[in-house]
Amino acid sequence: MSFSPLxxxxxxxxxxxxxxxxxxxxxxxxxxxxxxxxxxxxxxxPLSALRTEVEAQLDALCTLRFTQEELAYLRNLRFIKSDxxxxxxxxxxxxxxxxxxxxxxxxxxxIKGPMVQAMFFEIFVLAIVNELYFQPCDTEERRAEGxxxxxxxxxxxxxxxxSEEAARCRFPLLIADFGTRRRFxxxxxxxxVEQVHAALPTVFRGTSNVYLAWQLGMTPIGxxxxxxxxxxxxxxxxxxxxxxxxLETWVQEYRGDLGIALTDVVGMAAFLADFDLYFAKLFDGxxxxxxxxxxxxxxxxxHYQALRIDPASKMLTFSDGLDVERILALYRHFDPHxxxxxxxxxxxxxxxxxxxxQIVLKLTHCNGQPVAKLSDSPGKTMCTxxxxxxxxxxxxxxxx
Numbered sequence: 001m002s003f004s005p006l007x008x009x010x011x012x013x014x015x016x017x018x019x020x021x022x023x024x025x026x027x028x029x030x031x032x033x034x035x036x037x038x039x040x041x042x043x044x045x046p047l048s049a050l051r052t053e054v055e056a057q058l059d060a061l062c063t064l065r066f067t068q069e070e071l072a073y074l075r076n077l078r079f080i081k082s083d084x085x086x087x088x089x090x091x092x093x094x095x096x097x098x099x100x101x102x103x104x105x106x107x108x109x110x111i112k113g114p115m116v117q118a119m120f121f122e123i124f125v126l127a128i129v130n131e132l133y134f135q136p137c138d139t140e141e142r143r144a145e146g147x148x149x150x151x152x153x154x155x156x157x158x159x160x161x162x163s164e165e166a167a168r169c170r171f172p173l174l175i176a177d178f179g180t181r182r183r184f185x186x187x188x189x190x191x192x193v194e195q196v197h198a199a200l201p202t203v204f205r206g207t208s209n210v211y212l213a214w215q216l217g218m219t220p221i222g223x224x225x226x227x228x229x230x231x232x233x234x235x236x237x238x239x240x241x242x243x244x245x246x247l248e249t250w251v252q253e254y255r256g257d258l259g260i261a262l263t264d265v266v267g268m269a270a271f272l273a274d275f276d277l278y279f280a281k282l283f284d285g286x287x288x289x290x291x292x293x294x295x296x297x298x299x300x301x302x303h304y305q306a307l308r309i310d311p312a313s314k315m316l317t318f319s320d321g322l323d324v325e326r327i328l329a330l331y332r333h334f335d336p337h338x339x340x341x342x343x344x345x346x347x348x349x350x351x352x353x354x355x356x357x358q359i360v361l362k363l364t365h366c367n368g369q370p371v372a373k374l375s376d377s378p379g380k381t382m383c384t385x386x387x388x389x390x391x392x393x394x395x396x397x398x399x400x
Contacts, residue, residue: 005060006131006186010091011070011211013123014180015222018074018210022084023228023253024115028235033118033227034365036384037109037125040358043133046105050132054107055100057128062095073214079257093120109361119227122361126181130350130357134184137354146184146352150192153324153348154199160328161203170312173331174341176206176221178319179349182356189349193218196348208343221343223258223287224250226373226382227363229265234366239395243274251282259284260317266374268296270396272303280307285315285339291376293318297334304338311338319343320377323351374398 024031039047066074066088074080074088097113098121109125111118160166161173177196183189193212196204206219213220228250232242247261261283263271268291275283280303288296297316304311316338318330327342334340350356362382363371372383372392383389393400 003056003060006057006128007061007064007124009070009211010064010066010093011073011214012127012180012186013120013210014178014208015210015213015220016208016225017120017123018080019222019254019258020224020228021116021120022081023249024119024231025084025087026081026253027249028231029114029116031115031231031235032113032367033111033115033231033363035111035118035122035227035361036364037107037129037359037361038382039106040360041355043105043357044355045133047107047129047133048102048105050107050129051100051102053132054109054125054128057132058098058100058125059095061124061128062093065092070214074210077220079254093117093124097121098125111361115231115366119363122227123181125361126359127183127186129359130182131185133357134350134352134354137352138185142352142354143188146188146192149351149353150195150348153351154196156324156328157196157200157203161200165332169331169335171335171339173203173327175200175204175327176208176219176341176343177204177212177345177348178208178221178343179345179347180209182346182359183349184352188352190215192348223260224262226262226265226289229262230363230371230373231366233371233392234369239392241274243271244279247274247279247283251279256282260287260315261285262287262289263296263300264288264290264373264376266392266396267291267376267398268299270374270398272299275303277307277309280304280309280314285317287317287319289320289375291320293320293330294333296376297330297338301334301337315339315341317341317343319345321346323347 071085071089075085094117097117098111101108111121177193193207206221207213208222210220229246232246237245263286286300301311322344331340346356364384370385370388372389375381
């Protein structure tokens, strides 16, 4: 069989990889990161069988460079700085920083290297593993089922948008594609995004995938991920102050752009304790990625009110396991009080009638020190060092 690379452009990744990489390059370029691949559910087929193909795809990935056209597109994004694009012109991923092995039926992938390299692997690796896993399922019948489900989503959203209920809503319904990392395939993601955007251009406005945003004339969406805040647990600031240090660094880099902050690295309560009037005024809103979204949103609204900030001037972005019905329910609930937006991932790009993988690639160490994510959903907590995890819980007063 002839080899076909699954990743053909270094833009085929989420925007927050660029926005975080720019901060790393400007503020802590010498930081070293270690990442580990995990599958949170039990696959129907062993992932270990993919090792040889994953290795070949990584070899191909590490030959890619940014083209002049791609660099020109990045230069036109207001928040991307010219020296960062100059860096990207010289950039390519180094194969020596990523290793693939197997443990029983599981696939083991570890990345160790400078964060300016290591952090850029994540989305590519997840997309590669996902597409290789689902290639045997990629049949005409499977795509027909995927199309039927996609048509249903479009029809449901269109019906709501045409309803009297929607006309009475205070704020617009805003949805974006967040599905690159767990897509059925690269081509299917493009197909799904094109179809929803064409049918609902005022609702479906953006995608986290920079290549698709460029090609389809959409808005690239994204700010920061957990790894950005986690890194500050090991960057020489007092552990209790790592969130403030991360948010302050972001503010200094972007000065008003990219103003959605992620809240669940050590849980919403601990985040809000650090998200004081200064940050609440500087950031446009907050992103939910774990825990009860209703409780989280109500907590955010109360926090803004306590700070005497009108919640209607802020945005809540939801991105945790969304489907169309959950989006509409959350939109209805919060619309009277605060602006909302929604990032839909797996349910858009991999709803084909087969069980999706729940794969992640997370930062475990920075500068040789363990880092952790204490998610608002217990199953999403990530740390390889139990002692550090216990210490982090103690520092932030979080029960185990």
